[in-house]
Amino acid sequence: MCDACVVRMVKERLSRRGFMCGAVASVAGGAVLSASALAATANVLPESVSFSNVIDLTQTLTPDFPTFEGGPAFEESYEYTFAKDGLNLKTLHYHEHVGTHFDAPIHFSKDGQSIDEIPVEKFVCPLAVIDVRDQAADNPDYRVMPEDILKYEQQHGRIPDRACVAMLSGWPQYVGTDKYRGEDSKGVLHFPSFHEDTAKFLINERSVYGLGVDTLSIDYGPTKDFPVHYLWLGSGRYGIENLTNLDQVPLAGATIIAGAPKFKGGTGGPGRVLAVY
Ligand SMILES: [Zn+2]
Numbered sequence: 001m002c003d004a005c006v007v008r009m010v011k012e013r014l015s016r017r018g019f020m021c022g023a024v025a026s027v028a029g030g031a032v033l034s035a036s037a038l039a040a041t042a043n044v045l046p047e048s049v050s051f052s053n054v055i056d057l058t059q060t061l062t063p064d065f066p067t068f069e070g071g072p073a074f075e076e077s078y079e080y081t082f083a084k085d086g087l088n089l090k091t092l093h094y095h096e097h098v099g100t101h102f103d104a105p106i107h108f109s110k111d112g113q114s115i116d117e118i119p120v121e122k123f124v125c126p127l128a129v130i131d132v133r134d135q136a137a138d139n140p141d142y143r144v145m146p147e148d149i150l151k152y153e154q155q156h157g158r159i160p161d162r163a164c165v166a167m168l169s170g171w172p173q174y175v176g177t178d179k180y181r182g183e184d185s186k187g188v189l190h191f192p193s194f195h196e197d198t199a200k201f202l203i204n205e206r207s208v209y210g211l212g213v214d215t216l217s218i219d220y221g222p223t224k225d226f227p228v229h230y231l232w233l234g235s236g237r238y239g240i241e242n243l244t245n246l247d248q249v250p251l252a253g254a255t256i257i258a259g260a261p262k263f264k265g266g267t268g269g270p271g272r273v274l275a276v277y
Pocket of ligand 1: 101103241268
């Protein structure tokens, strides 16, 4: 349990800075929380969270980080330099869907929520990691099937309510190589992701907020019509793409803290994604 976090949260719980810490530790430190503070979080957060490890699920974003379209992830220029101006400050130019980033419902729906409109409690979730590294090693076009979810549940229990379900394919090892995008001679990409039947299953049969992948897209590389994007985002849920380090968290029992950006009207955007366990 994060004792320091609880102590700090109690001291600072009325401040904005203390909120995230308090949210994660709310039940672990429940004995020292006021009833009103508990009531404010009881309906929206996992029942119990304590942790001693923090894992960064975020890729370091560099200009040459692989993108879906194949161009640079971003361009940067210095507006101020320490040598000349006494401070460093850059201007970055990028589109919303680069690096470890979020897909908001509006990205693939007519009037879904934009990234700033998603309630923050949906960004602190039980994390279920579906390990398909063996399947993906044999087939770069592998898609996580409903059977993979059922097999996971046989070993780890039912996908928790309000979860984020993430695919562990092992693809981050290919960042820096052509295999991450897997573009063939016809321009078709090849990397694993989720099957639309699995999206339907998680939407209809489970209670899940987020879908995460350690590849470029919540649809697999060769897709032509993006059925998972339309289904998942169209149902009001969000996606996270280009995650990493999912092999460093337990397949069940971790909590994801998905730090989405807050651009007004944004269709998504890069963020900082952590897991604690
Ligand atoms: Zn995206």
